[in-house]
Amino acid sequence: MCPPNTPPARAATATADDTEFRTLLDRLSDKATADYYNPFTTFDWPATIPTDELWMSPELLSLHGTELMDELSTAQLQALSRWESVNFYSLNVHGIRELLIEVTRRVHTPGFELPSEFFHHFIGEENDHMWFFATFCLKYAGKIYPDKSVKLPEAPRDPDIENFLVFARILVFEQIVDHYNVQLAADRRLHPTVRHINRLHHQDESRHIAFGCRLVHLLWERLLDRGLDEAARHELRGYLGRYLTTSIESLYNPAAYRDAGLPDGFALRRRLLAHPARQAAHAKVLHKTTGFLNRIGVFDDHR
Amino acid sequence: MDDVTKPVVDWLLERNPTVDEIPEDLDLIENRLIDSLGFMEFVLLLEDLIGRELQLDQIDVDQFRTLRSLTHHFLKG
16 A cells, blocks of 8 residues: 655656655565566466355455345355456456556656656566466356446646656556455455455555555656646546546456346446445545545545 | 437536537547546446447547447447
8 A cells, every 4th residue: 555654745746856756666576576586487276266165255246245146046145246256357357458548658757767666566466466367267157248438538747747648647546446356366256366366465565555655656746746737636636536447447347247147237337336336435445546636646635 | 219229419418518409420539538447337338238248459530529429330230
């Protein structure tokens, strides 16, 4: 998580000789080197993962806390946990593709001189994560759920705003995923392979999140230093709020409901998204992210 | 209003409370009734209405621009 007592970012750019940022980057790079593992030899991939077991903790399923959860048979619960886990890993594959494109586009470009060394660790590790999540989906489910996002033609943003949003989106994505990783890694009801991929992902993401918090804070301070006006702040706040919502909503996939044998997937998704128990669950998943964005002043508490 | 477009129009109006009506040839993307963030939900709605998954790597965004085009490409028959 983002440290609560992060010192205020100086009104400096990521290119300035920011001793504190450099110290963090050195520490995270050293830790990445020390923790390095070869993903292609690390995992024991069993031939199958039994389908009469849980693949995801029931507490993390999109029906949890609703009356619909109680109506599921054991077999339905297992099927839902299997297909929602495949959806979760599929979302990781697609999310990582996007962040790899964006970070690779920025490594060793003006404005990112300081974090570029760490970007190499980041890019390498994200490539590893994408590989093991995709392998899990293809080996045990025979598919990766397709990406439903499309980038529509939109007017280009100011480059500093775009940089801020890119790394804010990456941070949001990583923090949501990490909430799931931590619980899945610790859940003794789950298969060792499931726990292993989630544990390793959490280990790497802890560094990425620490880095992301600092970089997002710096990029935000850079925008403020440039005199970001209230209208632009309002627009950014609205965009990120919707991004948080959309990210959570992607966990409610009608195709996964169909594969689990639950009818009317789109109607079920809408019913669940409006359910008070699910809205409380979303707040729990997002609390670190909203807390951080409130603390640095992107959101205000009355959002 | 055409019955086949009603669920789409309802969805668009629900997400754009300042809009009263949506002419058939209004550019939904240029006028930001749909944007990149809202597009995923919109695709899921369309898939639900037509009863099949859309292959998004093969789509032409222009097919989603107006109610007329959506009707022609997805909702009729």
